[in-house]
Amino acid sequence: ADEINIDMQKAGTAPAGSVVLVVEDDRNMRELIANVLADMEPGAEIVCVENAHLAMDYVENNPVSVVVTDLRMPGGDGIDVLTFVRERSPSTQVVLVTGYATVESAVDALKQGAFDYLRKPFETVELRCTVERALQHHLLSTENMRLRQQQRVLSEKGDLIGESQAIVKVRKLIDAASAYDCSVLVTGESGCGKELVARQIHMQSARRDKPFVAINCAAIPENLIESELFGYKKGAFTGAERNKSGLFESANGGTLFLDEINNSSLALQAKLLRVLQDGSFYAMGDTTPCNV
DSSP states (O other): OOOTTTTOBOOSSOOTTOEEEEEOSSHHHHHHHHHHHTTOSSOOEEEEESSHHHHHHHHHHSOOSEEEEESOOTTSOHHHHHHHHHHHOTTSEEEEEEOGGGHHHHHHHHHTTOSEEEESSOOHHHHHHHHHHHHHHHHHHHHHHHHHHHHHHHHHHTTOOOOSHHHHHHHHHHHHHHTSOSOOOOOOOTTSOHHHHHHHHHHHSTTTTSOEEEEETTTSOHHHHHHHHHEEOTTSSTTOOSOEEOHHHHTTTSEEEEETGGGSOHHHHHHHHHHHHHSEEOOBTOSSOEEO
16 A cells, blocks of 8 residues: 555556646545546546655656645645645646635645645546646646756857757867867858857856957958057057057957958067967057056
8 A cells, every 4th residue: 555656547648757646545536536537638647646755755756747636634734745846846736635624725725836726526527627737737837948948058059050060069169168268269261150159168258247359350451450459559650649448458358359360460460479478468659568
């Protein structure tokens, strides 16, 4: 009588993980509920136990979609089962079965998270419909959780779409690069998505809350790109009427993405190398180094 699978019955082609656990100390009532639920749609596996202790043990070790439990039982009541289920398996729906004298307790149970309650004696159709609704609610809740998890994973992946072996390899390299505070060289043909990779490294790194600044080195004239990157002091050249911070300062603490860096002049690349080495540079017209 203490076996957890007492009075177990299977019904139809149950969806994966769809289990209805019946908790009832009266054997006749337990069998009646199991028989009524055996033909419901969608089908589910019906598992019956005779007390709250066995019910908690089953929920602890098995996925359960719906629990149908008597409210008054010796050695632990339906409220104990409800509380345990809400703590261990929030998506599991609980239907309470109660006598006329304990309707107020059942209503209180609804406030504690029960899906619904039935009063004894109940109609078999009412029981079946209530459990079917609870099962559908569980399935929708589970699907919602799955979609939220999928959305979270997609958000973490950013705009890199695909599951090919090549993309998987790129993601592994991104994971490795984002774990370190270092310079990263991203290579590839124009248009293949180097900036997407750079942004994803930034989003996964400890610098995610700092700026991400991108500049296309091939799109800015050679005589302007140095001032864009390093900034300048007032009077550094004709038209420099005020101090201007460069992109290195704007991206300080974050990430500066230098797109098409190979198209910049060798003189500029030499200056960039100095910044990469020690994080310091001179703004145009300034004699004091700036550190980033």
